[in-house]
Amino acid sequence: MNGFLIVNGLSGLLIVSSLLVTLAGNPANSARFYALQSFILVMLFVALAGATGSGELYLWSFTALLTKVILVPAIMYRAFRRLSDPAIGTGAVMPTALSIVGAAVALILCFVVASKVTLPAADAIKPALAVSLALFFIGLACIVAQRNILKQVFGYCLMENGSHLTLALLAPNAPELVEIGIATDAIFAVVVMAALGSRIFDTLHTLDARQLTSLKG
Amino acid sequence: MTAMVPSILPPLLLIGPLAVALFLLTLPWFRESLPEAFATDKGSVTLLERIHLGSVGYVFLLSIAALIQVLSSGAIAAFGDWLFVDALGAVFMMLIGVVGLMTGLYSIAYIRHDLESGAIDAGKVRIYYGFFSLFLFTMLLAVTANNIIMMWAAIEATTLGSAFLVGLYGQKSSLEAAWKYVIICTVGVAFGLYGTVLVFSNAADVLADPHQAVLWTALVGHAAELDPMLVKLAFVFALIGFGTKAGIFPMHAWLPDAHSEAPSPVSGLLSGVLLKCALLIVVRFYVITVGTVGTGFPQMLLLTLGVLSVGVSSLLFFVQQDLKRKLAYSSIENVGLIVVALGVGGPLGIAAALLHAINHSVTKALFFCSAGNVLMKYGTRDLRAVKGILRVAPATGLLMMGCALALAGFPPFNIFVSEFMVFMAGLNEGYGWIMALCALFLCITIAGLVRIVADSVLGKSPETMAKGDVGWKALAPLGVLAVLVLTLGFAVPQPLSTLVQQATTVVMNGDSRPVVAAPWQQYDTVRAGGQLVTGSLSQTEISK
Numbered sequence: 001m002n003g004f005l006i007v008n009g010l011s012g013l014l015i016v017s018s019l020l021v022t023l024a025g026n027p028a029n030s031a032r033f034y035a036l037q038s039f040i041l042v043m044l045f046v047a048l049a050g051a052t053g054s055g056e057l058y059l060w061s062f063t064a065l066l067t068k069v070i071l072v073p074a075i076m077y078r079a080f081r082r083l084s085d086p087a088i089g090t091g092a093v094m095p096t097a098l099s100i101v102g103a104a105v106a107l108i109l110c111f112v113v114a115s116k117v118t119l120p121a122a123d124a125i126k127p128a129l130a131v132s133l134a135l136f137f138i139g140l141a142c143i144v145a146q147r148n149i150l151k152q153v154f155g156y157c158l159m160e161n162g163s164h165l166t167l168a169l170l171a172p173n174a175p176e177l178v179e180i181g182i183a184t185d186a187i188f189a190v191v192v193m194a195a196l197g198s199r200i201f202d203t204l205h206t207l208d209a210r211q212l213t214s215l216k217g
Numbered sequence: 218m219t220a221m222v223p224s225i226l227p228p229l230l231l232i233g234p235l236a237v238a239l240f241l242l243t244l245p246w247f248r249e250s251l252p253e254a255f256a257t258d259k260g261s262v263t264l265l266e267r268i269h270l271g272s273v274g275y276v277f278l279l280s281i282a283a284l285i286q287v288l289s290s291g292a293i294a295a296f297g298d299w300l301f302v303d304a305l306g307a308v309f310m311m312l313i314g315v316v317g318l319m320t321g322l323y324s325i326a327y328i329r330h331d332l333e334s335g336a337i338d339a340g341k342v343r344i345y346y347g348f349f350s351l352f353l354f355t356m357l358l359a360v361t362a363n364n365i366i367m368m369w370a371a372i373e374a375t376t377l378g379s380a381f382l383v384g385l386y387g388q389k390s391s392l393e394a395a396w397k398y399v400i401i402c403t404v405g406v407a408f409g410l411y412g413t414v415l416v417f418s419n420a421a422d423v424l425a426d427p428h429q430a431v432l433w434t435a436l437v438g439h440a441a442e443l444d445p446m447l448v449k450l451a452f453v454f455a456l457i458g459f460g461t462k463a464g465i466f467p468m469h470a471w472l473p474d475a476h477s478e479a480p481s482p483v484s485g486l487l488s489g490v491l492l493k494c495a496l497l498i499v500v501r502f503y504v505i506t507v508g509t510v511g512t513g514f515p516q517m518l519l520l521t522l523g524v525l526s527v528g529v530s531s532l533l534f535f536v537q538q539d540l541k542r543k544l545a546y547s548s549i550e551n552v553g554l555i556v557v558a559l560g561v562g563g564p565l566g567i568a569a570a571l572l573h574a575i576n577h578s579v580t581k582a583l584f585f586c587s588a589g590n591v592l593m594k595y596g597t598r599d600l601r602a603v604k605g606i607l608r609v610a611p612a613t614g615l616l617m618m619g620c621a622l623a624l625a626g627f628p629p630f631n632i633f634v635s636e637f638m639v640f641m642a643g644l645n646e647g648y649g650w651i652m653a654l655c656a657l658f659l660c661i662t663i664a665g666l667v668r669i670v671a672d673s674v675l676g677k678s679p680e681t682m683a684k685g686d687v688g689w690k691a692l693a694p695l696g697v698l699a700v701l702v703l704t705l706g707f708a709v710p711q712p713l714s715t716l717v718q719q720a721t722t723v724v725m726n727g728d729s730r731p732v733v734a735a736p737w738q739q740y741d742t743v744r745a746g747g748q749l750v751t752g753s754l755s756q757t758e759i760s761k
Contacts, residue, residue: 039717064529086247111451113754116446117446117447118442118444118446119418119419119422119444119447120419120422121395121422136407136411138584139407140404143400143404149396149400152400155404156400156403156407159404159407160407160410162411163407163411163414166411166414166418167414167417167418169418169423170414170415170418170419170422171414171417171418171421171422171427171430172422173421173427173430174417174427174431175427175431178366178417178431181366181367181370182370182410184370185369185370185373185374186419188291188374188377189373189377189403192377192380192381192399193399193400193403196380196384196392196396196399197396199384199387199392200392200396203387203389203392204389204392212393212396213393214390214393215390215393215394215397215473215474215477215478216391
């Protein structure tokens with residue numbers, strides 16, 4: 001049972017780290033915090049593997065370490081470091097305090113939804129399940145309430161981490177190939193977004209989503 | 218579910234365009250070793266065109282071959298059932314093959330024009346043809362995937378594969394469109410991933426073998442054992458996720474931008490095929506959901522979003538002055554109508570949805586490519602400046618007029634046949650007022666289309682405009698599409714109606730053979746003793 005306690009405890013740290021990613025001052029710092037969050041996720045996978053005795057999860061932890069902790073943050077850090085648009089500041093649309101309150105409300109709502117799931121596999125890990133769903137919505141909020149297009153990319157990454165955690169919690173014995181499929185796709189998504197973001201900056205000299213409004217109607 | 222026949226065709230179908238895409242996108246590394254004739258810009262463009270034609274021709278032939286095999290021997294599968302083509306998937310595979318070939322042929326003239334006008338350089342031509350094949354590959358992967366995670370990955374890959382096509386021109390507006398496209402669709406499809414993960418995790422708990430839980434065919438077989446709450450949640454997520462990609466309101470915001478900024482052949486492909494591929498995935502989730510919680514919940518959601526899509530887009534269609542944006546809103550409307558037909562349900566509703574998907578695909582590809590001709594000739598998409606197409610470019614004018622009438626749902630064009638089926642299905646299932654509402658919205662669209670014909674096609678052409686149509690290379694593929702639009706409007710060919718019936722059987726998860734025919738064909742069907750499930754013009758139905 002202790003294993004599941006660690007899982008639920010670590011999931012709390014995921015919420016904190018997701019707020020750090022969202023509220024970081026610039027995209028390069030967000031990349032650092034994202035690597036931190038992914039590392040917590042990997043720890044969580046290892047704890048879950050220990051608690052459920054799933055061999056596949058150990059493999060997952062390893063691939064997640066390679067892709068989410070090292071590869072994706074490195075790609076983003078390298079691509080985003082040289083791009084900066086001082087005009088938009090942090091790019092946040094909402095005050096920090098409101099963002100934190102919003103995250104808390106999302107978490108409570110997700111607890112309500114998770115409590116209604118009747119799957120036997122979900123019994124011991126309902127708090128973590130609620131966190132995984134909340135992580136998904138915090139990611140969404142990061143995209144909607146962010147003017148900096150590069151930080152919107154992190155929103156997608158948070159959403160993807162949320163889905164990934166749900167998958168690990170509910171189906172710890174999922175074939176490794178499933179997990180590799182998701183991870184690979186996410187890498188390509190980040191590469192394409194980073195490439196497009198860089199081209200936008202090179203052509204338009206801005207990272208502000210509010211400047212991208214020539215198409216209307 | 219009957220056993221699937223092993224076949225080499227699905228992997229063969231996929232490997233061709235993938236190989237071409239990888240080759241073209243890595244070509245600069247090989248350029249030094251090419252024969253001298255291909256080393257110049259002009260020579261390299263010729264080489265690129267030949268490879269591209271090989272790719273679209275290959276996809277067309279293989280998809281037709283696979284279609285014939287599915288019609289004759291039932292669903293085919295490969296790689297431990299990870300890849301499969303059932304009658305439902307075959308409908309969409311056929312669209313990729315046919316519309317891919319026609320827009321691919323049209324691309325030759327269009328891209329040459331862009332190259333000559335300086336809108337793109339030779340390097341961009343390579344990017345275009347490379348990503349064109351990659352785009353075809355990702356869509357083929359989406360429709361041949363039996364593994365639901367692969368389905369999701371393929372739909373996500375369609376965005377990544379086509380984003381550079383949308384942003385090809387590298388201007389402010391096209392980059393903006395590409396960014397919105399990538400962000401909105403990737404986020405949308407992340408919802409799709411969550412839905413997929415929920416269904417999979419649920420099934421992995423229920424099924425003895427977790428490797429089976431990932432297969433759509435296995436999920437449909439065990440749908441009744443899944444957790445209703447989770448499946449409902451998963452359907453909502455999948456509908457939002459893949460619905461974003463299909464252009465369903467209110468997740469459609471990317472669509473008018475991407476469709477209008479992409480090169481016209483790509484607009485045709487996006488609207489004609491991509492939206493339908495995403496709809497296929499929605500349908501696949503619909504089948505699972507119906508198996509678990511029945512038809513009530515999913516149909517209510519589909520009807521609501523469908524009617525909203527039709528309503529909102531018809532108004533935006535009417536007021537829009539940019540030709541390609543106008544067509545994009547029309548695509549949202551037609552996707553909405555397909556979703557309404559799915560929501561109406563019953564064998565006839567499902568069959569109507571599938572037939573309308575086919576008809577709209579062909580017609581809209583033709584319309585976007587005709588709009589491409591207008592763009593080549595006038596250099597603008599602004600309908601206030603595009604006047605008198607018929608005088609300036611008679612063949613293009615005729616095509617535009619035909620497209621507008623077809624899209625308005627007039628006989629003898631194909632859209633009439635499928636729209637008629639949608640309305641019949643709606644009335645049969647007792648959704649009279651919803652159909653009346655849709656009819657009202659369609660009238661607004663007709664008004665907008667009549668304006669295109671009256672002002673832009675027939676109006677007075679600018680005096681400075683040189684007369685003369687675009688070249689035959691740009692017109693020939695459109696001629697073929699126009700023949701298809703008319704042929705399907707006169708009668709639904711027997712192989713196609715069989716295919717739609719078989720696909721309906723897949724969606725209904727049980728044998729059902731609705732009449733798939735033009736209204737005037739149905740009297741023959743009755744006389745020949747065809748099996749009528751619902752929606753025929755038999756005496757009893759009329760008296761109802």
